[in-house]
Amino acid sequence: xxxxxxxxxxxxxxxxxxxxxxxxxxxxxxxxxxxxxxxxxxxxxxxxxxxxxxxxxxxxxxxxxxxxxxxxxxxxxxxxxxxxxxxxxxxxxxxxxxxxxxxxxxxxxxxxxxxxxxxxxxxxxxxxxxxxxxxxxxxxxxxxxxxxxxxxxxxxxxxxxxxxxxxxxxxxxxxxxxxxxxxxxxxxxxxxxxxxxxxxxxxxxxxxxxxxxxxxxxxxxxxxxxxxxxxxxxxx
Amino acid sequence: xxxxxxxxxxxxxxxxxxxxxxxxxxxxxxxxxxxxxxxxxxxxxxxxxxxxxxxxxxxxxxxxxxxxxxxxxxxxxxxxxxxxxxxxxxxxxxxxxxxxxxxxxxxxxxxxxxxxxxxxxxxxxxxxxxxxxxxxxxxxxxxxxxxxxxxxxxxxxxxxxxxxxxx
Numbered sequence: 001x002x003x004x005x006x007x008x009x010x011x012x013x014x015x016x017x018x019x020x021x022x023x024x025x026x027x028x029x030x031x032x033x034x035x036x037x038x039x040x041x042x043x044x045x046x047x048x049x050x051x052x053x054x055x056x057x058x059x060x061x062x063x064x065x066x067x068x069x070x071x072x073x074x075x076x077x078x079x080x081x082x083x084x085x086x087x088x089x090x091x092x093x094x095x096x097x098x099x100x101x102x103x104x105x106x107x108x109x110x111x112x113x114x115x116x117x118x119x120x121x122x123x124x125x126x127x128x129x130x131x132x133x134x135x136x137x138x139x140x141x142x143x144x145x146x147x148x149x150x151x152x153x154x155x156x157x158x159x160x161x162x163x164x165x166x167x168x169x170x171x172x173x174x175x176x177x178x179x180x181x182x183x184x185x186x187x188x189x190x191x192x193x194x195x196x197x198x199x200x201x202x203x204x205x206x207x208x209x210x211x212x213x214x215x216x217x218x219x220x221x222x223x224x225x226x227x228x229x230x231x232x233x234x235x236x
Numbered sequence: 237x238x239x240x241x242x243x244x245x246x247x248x249x250x251x252x253x254x255x256x257x258x259x260x261x262x263x264x265x266x267x268x269x270x271x272x273x274x275x276x277x278x279x280x281x282x283x284x285x286x287x288x289x290x291x292x293x294x295x296x297x298x299x300x301x302x303x304x305x306x307x308x309x310x311x312x313x314x315x316x317x318x319x320x321x322x323x324x325x326x327x328x329x330x331x332x333x334x335x336x337x338x339x340x341x342x343x344x345x346x347x348x349x350x351x352x353x354x355x356x357x358x359x360x361x362x363x364x365x366x367x368x369x370x371x372x373x374x375x376x377x378x379x380x381x382x383x384x385x386x387x388x389x390x391x392x393x394x395x396x397x398x399x400x401x402x403x
Contacts, residue, residue: 049302050288050295053310102324106313110290113258 061098079199130235180224275397317341329378356381
């Protein structure tokens with residue numbers, strides 16, 4: 001019987017928690033978030049609910065910092081940048097609280113004693129994940145640029161990709177497809193932050209430009225999906 | 237708050253590495269927990285939050301109790317449930333916004349916690365003997381001596397409730 005242990009991603013998470021805590025290298029937080037996503041997919045492949053909410057909790061802490069890290073790499077109007085730098089400090093404080101919480105220690109202990117998943121069962125569950133992705137793809141195609149539906153498809157594609165990585169399938173073509181969705185998320189995150197910025201009233205032109213780029217990104221993502229959707233169809 | 241304490245069911249012996257935390261539930265243990273889940277649901281126990289010890293036998297017990305969770309309910313791992321109860325567990329419970337909580341843990345910590353919450357005395361644990369797969373349903377404020385015992389379900393009772401029979 002072939003089995004798939006979760007060890008590689010658990011080790012990856014453990015390795016990057018101290019780097020995320022120090023905060024000098026943005027990769028630390030980024031890789032913590034990546035590891036939580038990979039582990040979440042592993043738990044889905046194992047049909048396991050426990051620890052997924054703990055991973056989601058840690059991911060929220062990491063995402064609040066990582067999203068700001070990414071946005072701060074953009075060319076931004078001064079008032080928005082100044083506010084985002086303050087928000088980044090707040091998000092880092094919240095993340096450090098997560099990293100110091102006993103819940104994280106419990107999560108790491110729990111994952112370290114979780115037995116590997118049977119490869120055949122994981123493969124069957126991956127087919128289910130692919131079926132869901134296919135449905136979300138069809139819904140996104142019909143939605144005429146509905147950003148929320150595109151986000152759902154983007155997240156589903158990521159699950160398919162990680163599922164393929166766990167089960168030894170060919171993940172690279174899905175990753176390329178997933179990349180075509182990246183700009184959509186970057187613009188959407190920036191708009192969501194802009195909505196909370198106290199100086200937003202004076203940034204209407206910047207926002208219009210972002211919204212235009214978001215629409216273009218969404219159209220490009222759907223185009224990419226249409227061109228490569230057979231990859232997902234074949235996995236169902 | 238409605239608080240349900242559930243002790244993990246029968247677990248296998250430790251493997252060659254001797255890791256107590258990695259002991260899985262036995263087949264009989266899994267059967268017991270499934271009956272506990274049915275019995276608790278039948279008497280009206282549910283949870284918005286299921287907090288469990290991270291040790292494998294407890295997380296596997298929690299996994300089988302997931303059907304008790306409300307639709308948007310959450311699970312949470314906590315090392316506080318793998319040790320004797322102290323102020324931290326009361327702080328955790330007191331700080332929750334949820335009204336219905338289930339805890340999955342070990343002996344004698346859960347008996348000590350039940351004694352503390354109901355009788356106000358952790359040392360009275362022998363009056364609250366939770367066997368493997370046993371459950372205690374409490375109601376009240378999660379403070380020392382401020383909860384009432386609503387139901388006490390040894391695993392044998394849960395099995396009979398699940399089967400729809402009684403002695």
